[in-house]
Amino acid sequence: MKKCGYFFLAIVFPPTILHAGDCDATQIAEIDLAMGRTGVLADQARVSLPTDSGAVTAGYTKWFGAYSDARRDHLRFVFSQIKVTTTAGTREYFCYHDSESYCTSPYTDAWVENDQPYKIHFCASFFQLSTVDQDPLMIHELSHFLENGGADASATSADGHHCSNANSCEMLAGSDPEKSVRAANLIEFYVRDL
Numbered sequence: 001m002k003k004c005g006y007f008f009l010a011i012v013f014p015p016t017i018l019h020a021g022d023c024d025a026t027q028i029a030e031i032d033l034a035m036g037r038t039g040v041l042a043d044q045a046r047v048s049l050p051t052d053s054g055a056v057t058a059g060y061t062k063w064f065g066a067y068s069d070a071r072r073d074h075l076r077f078v079f080s081q082i083k084v085t086t087t088a089g090t091r092e093y094f095c096y097h098d099s100e101s102y103c104t105s106p107y108t109d110a111w112v113e114n115d116q117p118y119k120i121h122f123c124a125s126f127f128q129l130s131t132v133d134q135d136p137l138m139i140h141e142l143s144h145f146l147e148n149g150g151a152d153a154s155a156t157s158a159d160g161h162h163c164s165n166a167n168s169c170e171m172l173a174g175s176d177p178e179k180s181v182r183a184a185n186l187i188e189f190y191v192r193d194l
């Protein structure tokens with residue numbers, strides 16, 4: 001039934017991709033390729049999740065802490081929604097020079113506003129990344145949208161994330177699994193390890 005519903009939706013509302021900002025044709029082509037790979041990665045991540053408490057992997061425990069069916073279900077939802085975002089619906093791309101907007105930070109290659117689906121902002125530095133880095137970053141960005149689970153929507157840290165690097169994120173997973181499945185950096189670290 002679900003598949004029929006989706007098929008129906010795809011027929012009535014064909015995916016619309018609006019390209020805005022100053023993305024040039026080369027950038028748009030590269031983003032589209034990244035979207036395609038990200039959809040594959042989201043599927044891979046969804047099926048990698050434990051089926052039950054007896055099937056928990058080291059990677060799951062490392063990045064998401066103590067297992068529960070409810071938290072696993074939340075992650076399934078996140079990865080499913082990310083896949084949908086890469087294949088259907090309206091996306092809008094914005095491209096910036098590294099001297100513009102949030103791109104002046106050396107740590108920012110892309111960003112989104114979680115309540116503005118599905119506008120994705122790319123710094124010039126994004127296009128310097130290898131695909132090994134682009135794809136997990138896309139998973140990260142798409143996980144922020146409220147429709148996709150709203151990772152870090154309640155974060156109060158200065159950079160807007162529940163944790164900022166591998167060490168602090170791993171500690172968060174150990175101490176607060178509820179928050180860790182709702183942290184974009186942890187979702188990113190998990191898919192990087194797949």
Ligand SMILES: [Zn+2]
Binds near residue numbers: 141
């Ligand atoms: Zn983020």
